Amino acid sequence: MALHIAYLVAIVAEAMSAALVAGRREMDWFGVCVIACVTALGGGTVRDVLLGHHPLAWVQHPEYLAYTLTAALSVGLLAPLVLRLRRLFLLLDAVGLVVFTVIGCNVASELSMPFAIVLVSGMITGTCGGMLRDVLCGQTPLLFRKELYASISLTTGLLYMGGQDIGLQHDLAMILSMIAGFTFRILAIRYDWNMPRFVYRGDWS
Amino acid sequence: MALHIAYLVAIVAEAMSAALVAGRREMDWFGVCVIACVTALGGGTVRDVLLGHHPLAWVQHPEYLAYTLTAALSVGLLAPLVLRLRRLFLLLDAVGLVVFTVIGCNVASELSMPFAIVLVSGMITGTCGGMLRDVLCGQTPLLFRKELYASISLTTGLLYMGGQDIGLQHDLAMILSMIAGFTFRILAIRYDWNMPRFVYRGDWS
Amino acid sequence: MALHIAYLVAIVAEAMSAALVAGRREMDWFGVCVIACVTALGGGTVRDVLLGHHPLAWVQHPEYLAYTLTAALSVGLLAPLVLRLRRLFLLLDAVGLVVFTVIGCNVASELSMPFAIVLVSGMITGTCGGMLRDVLCGQTPLLFRKELYASISLTTGLLYMGGQDIGLQHDLAMILSMIAGFTFRILAIRYDWNMPRFVYRGDWS
Numbered sequence: 001m002a003l004h005i006a007y008l009v010a011i012v013a014e015a016m017s018a019a020l021v022a023g024r025r026e027m028d029w030f031g032v033c034v035i036a037c038v039t040a041l042g043g044g045t046v047r048d049v050l051l052g053h054h055p056l057a058w059v060q061h062p063e064y065l066a067y068t069l070t071a072a073l074s075v076g077l078l079a080p081l082v083l084r085l086r087r088l089f090l091l092l093d094a095v096g097l098v099v100f101t102v103i104g105c106n107v108a109s110e111l112s113m114p115f116a117i118v119l120v121s122g123m124i125t126g127t128c129g130g131m132l133r134d135v136l137c138g139q140t141p142l143l144f145r146k147e148l149y150a151s152i153s154l155t156t157g158l159l160y161m162g163g164q165d166i167g168l169q170h171d172l173a174m175i176l177s178m179i180a181g182f183t184f185r186i187l188a189i190r191y192d193w194n195m196p197r198f199v200y201r202g203d204w205s
Numbered sequence: 206m207a208l209h210i211a212y213l214v215a216i217v218a219e220a221m222s223a224a225l226v227a228g229r230r231e232m233d234w235f236g237v238c239v240i241a242c243v244t245a246l247g248g249g250t251v252r253d254v255l256l257g258h259h260p261l262a263w264v265q266h267p268e269y270l271a272y273t274l275t276a277a278l279s280v281g282l283l284a285p286l287v288l289r290l291r292r293l294f295l296l297l298d299a300v301g302l303v304v305f306t307v308i309g310c311n312v313a314s315e316l317s318m319p320f321a322i323v324l325v326s327g328m329i330t331g332t333c334g335g336m337l338r339d340v341l342c343g344q345t346p347l348l349f350r351k352e353l354y355a356s357i358s359l360t361t362g363l364l365y366m367g368g369q370d371i372g373l374q375h376d377l378a379m380i381l382s383m384i385a386g387f388t389f390r391i392l393a394i395r396y397d398w399n400m401p402r403f404v405y406r407g408d409w410s
Numbered sequence: 411m412a413l414h415i416a417y418l419v420a421i422v423a424e425a426m427s428a429a430l431v432a433g434r435r436e437m438d439w440f441g442v443c444v445i446a447c448v449t450a451l452g453g454g455t456v457r458d459v460l461l462g463h464h465p466l467a468w469v470q471h472p473e474y475l476a477y478t479l480t481a482a483l484s485v486g487l488l489a490p491l492v493l494r495l496r497r498l499f500l501l502l503d504a505v506g507l508v509v510f511t512v513i514g515c516n517v518a519s520e521l522s523m524p525f526a527i528v529l530v531s532g533m534i535t536g537t538c539g540g541m542l543r544d545v546l547c548g549q550t551p552l553l554f555r556k557e558l559y560a561s562i563s564l565t566t567g568l569l570y571m572g573g574q575d576i577g578l579q580h581d582l583a584m585i586l587s588m589i590a591g592f593t594f595r596i597l598a599i600r601y602d603w604n605m606p607r608f609v610y611r612g613d614w615s
Binding site for chain 2: 461549
Binding site: 019020022023024026027028029030031032034045049052054055056059062065066075076079135136138 | 254255256257318319320321322325336340343344346355356399400401402403404405406
């Protein structure tokens with residue numbers, strides 16, 4: 001229940017920051033809405049399509065689309081406010097990352113998927129929305145170049161599933177893993193942690 | 206039946222204009238064929254994958270692939286003609302948009318999807334082919350920057366489903382909504398109507 | 411059985427060359443891993459999603475992910491070696507192309523798909539991994555601009571399915587078609603064969 005509310009807050013926050021990204025590229029309002037929906041709901045959609053898990057969340061609950069669209073359109077009015085609340089949005093984005101990850105793990109877990117796939121399902125849910133946003137905006141996904149997004153998602157999933165494996169109660173494992181992932185993300189932003197890059201300059205097409 | 210013939214005309218027209226887009230990017234003939242298939246059949250494919258509606262239209266009717274490929278390859282011979290008939294192609298493209306939309310609404314409607322999803326299904330069918338074409342050609346989808354494509358698709362879907370809801374006979378609602386959407390599109394081209402853009406210059410990654 | 415071993419060799423080789431492509435774009439190690447997985451396993455994934463064939467290969471066999479990730483990460487240590495063995499990798503890549511094609515044909519064939527779809531399924535399996543890699547790296551797919559990849563995949567599929575149709579034993583048809591496709595690919599590299607391009611300079615958006 002608390003997870004569901006956190007999920008709704010997260011998709012609204014993701015939709016609002018995605019709308020600003022689209023606005024910087026001077027998209028029209030339709031583009032803004034598509035980018036917002038894809039960013040907020042794309043991770044879960046990719047996961048469900050890959051796992052053959054139908055109906056999709058937003059097909060079963062079209063109100064998710066309504067929340068996302070309302071959030072995207074309200075950014076036109078609230079853009080200065082959103083900018084002033086940048087810190088709050090970074091926090092909400094971190095909440096979104098761990099919430100999406102835990103939900104993704106749950107979906108695969110309920111389908112009795114193997115452990116590795118449960119983790120991958122969490123990572124896909126946490127990260128694919130942003131990846132699709134970047135592809136549709138015509139840029140190499142940010143995800144591949146900076147931010148520890150994927151590592152944080154993996155850590156959260158490992159702690160969540162591992163915690164249950166070693167006998168922690170479900171809710172406790174969930175809360176602890178989410179706090180750990182959230183803290184990791186905040187520290188990564190604060191101290192500008194990055195994954196090392198693989199830089200290769202040889203001749204290979 | 207008339208809808209089916211209009212559909213076939215539309216996929217052939219879409220395939221031919223997509224082939225010209227690919228030709229401007231100096232793709233090889235295989236690339237031209239892929240771009241043509243993706244543009245003509247991609248909208249319905251995305252819709253069916255998202256709704257879990259299998260088999261896909263072109264899997265069940267491989268002749269659709271044959272029509273699309275023939276159309277794409279014939280553009281090599283007919284390019285000057287296609288260019289001279291540019292107006293006709295714009296009309297056929299407008300027909301395609303409303304036909305794809307109505308078909309998309311029908312598919313979701315037959316799966317007893319909620320009203321909002323029926324409209325989204327129509328919009329996906331009408332617009333995703335062009336979106337995929339632009340992503341594969343490595344550019345930000347045109348759809349997000351100009352043309353009222355998506356709004357026209359939404360209007361057509363609303364009139365079609367709304368008309369049936371207020372008791373219009375199915376065929377009448379279909380024809381009226383298609384005429385309205387077609388007229389809207391032609392007027393949008395004629396008077397260069399665009400969606401307002403959301404231009405945001407603040408500092409947000 | 412031999413086909414399965416060839417498949418494993420092929421995904422490892424594809425993952426390693428994809429990691430070098432990602433390294434040239436200075437991606438971080440997470441990006442390298444995603445690009446490697448998408449390139450090695452993406453073709454089969456697209457095929458299975460389009461055909462509604464669940465569970466996906468890597469969902470059922472998560473060890474495929476492990477092989478791909480190990481291969482991608484080992485490239486950091488082995489990059490100079492990989493470069494020195496460039497010829498070997500080109501050979502393995504050619505093996506991958508024909509193996510993926512034959513496997514793709516088999517999957518569609520077992521689902522009793524029509525002949526054209528069996529061929530398309532082989533081509534998707536053989537070529538979509540590289541196409542997705544290029545889209546995620548933000549470039550127009552190579553596939554559309556050079557290399558006879560798709561034609562070789564189609565030829566292999568035609569010989570494989572056609573051979574069985576005219577009464578060849580399954581294994582014989584498979585081996586002959588794979589040898590033919592492999593030879594075709596090697597000759598195409600050696601003599602720099604390309605598909606003709608469709609170059610169109612007229613005014614068409």
